[in-house]
Amino acid sequence: DAMVIQNPRYQVTQFGKPVTLSCSQTLNHNVMYWYQQKSSQAPKLLFHYYDKDFNNEADTPDNFQSRRPNTSFCFLDIRSPGLGDAAMYLCATSLTRSGNQPQHFGDGTRLSIL
Amino acid sequence: GEDVEQSLFLSVREGDSSVINCTYTDSSSTYLYWYKQEPGAGLQLLTYIFSNMDMKQDQRLTVLLNKKDKHLSLRIADTQTGDSAIYFCAEGYNNNDMRFGAGTRLTVKP
Numbered sequence: 001d002a003m004v005i006q007n008p009r010y011q012v013t014q015f016g017k018p019v020t021l022s023c024s025q026t027l028n029h030n031v032m033y034w035y036q037q038k039s040s041q042a043p044k045l046l047f048h049y050y051d052k053d054f055n056n057e058a059d060t061p062d063n064f065q066s067r068r069p070n071t072s073f074c075f076l077d078i079r080s081p082g083l084g085d086a087a088m089y090l091c092a093t094s095l096t097r098s099g100n101q102p103q104h105f106g107d108g109t110r111l112s113i114l
Numbered sequence: 115g116e117d118v119e120q121s122l123f124l125s126v127r128e129g130d131s132s133v134i135n136c137t138y139t140d141s142s143s144t145y146l147y148w149y150k151q152e153p154g155a156g157l158q159l160l161t162y163i164f165s166n167m168d169m170k171q172d173q174r175l176t177v178l179l180n181k182k183d184k185h186l187s188l189r190i191a192d193t194q195t196g197d198s199a200i201y202f203c204a205e206g207y208n209n210n211d212m213r214f215g216a217g218t219r220l221t222v223k224p
Binding site: 004006041043045090094096097099100103104105108 | 217
């Protein structure tokens with residue numbers, strides 16, 4: 001089945017130690033998104049790629065970066081994780097940026113900071 | 115600012131219908147979505163409705179949209195214990211940006 005796959009499902013890192021989260025998709029979608037979701041809250045969009053074009057949300061901290069080396073893969077890099085960055089990180093894809101193309105989500109990576 | 119609001123909790127008995135409500139404020143949204151999130155998992159798209167539609171039915175799910183009042187509801191018929199999850203309402207725009215509500219936690223009691 002075509003899908004959005006996030007690895008790992010659980011990630012533990014130390015305060016200040018860089019960490020990379022991975023997302024891959026077999027849907028051949030043009031758009032890939034990264035969201036941060038804290039407990040009992042709505043997902044918050046960090047940024048998205050439309051093909052190779054990177055679009056950062058205005059309030060996304062500089063500590064968060066992203067890479068998309070090809071259509072299938074997208075990475076979230078947290079350069080110096082703080083305790084406040086502990087959250088579920090969700091990757092999503094959509095075929096285009098058209099409103100009739102729903103976003104499809106992976107199962108998320110839960111990040112813990114020690 | 116504009117917001118999407120949902121009740122935080124809903125509890126029903128197995129076999130009853132569940133109705134999860136959502137209000138939004140931005141009339142420029144073009145699509146309204148319902149996602150389901152089970153514990154420790156991502157968001158699963160359940161259904162969505164174009165903003166010029168009033169109703170959409172898909173098996174046990176019925177979506178009602180009152181655009182005048184900016185009110186969206188999701189009805190789950192014959193609710194089962196497997197329906198226990200958090201349900202997110204979201205409004206979508208022509209550029210596919212989405213704004214989510216905080217989610218309604220549905221608990222189904224046997």
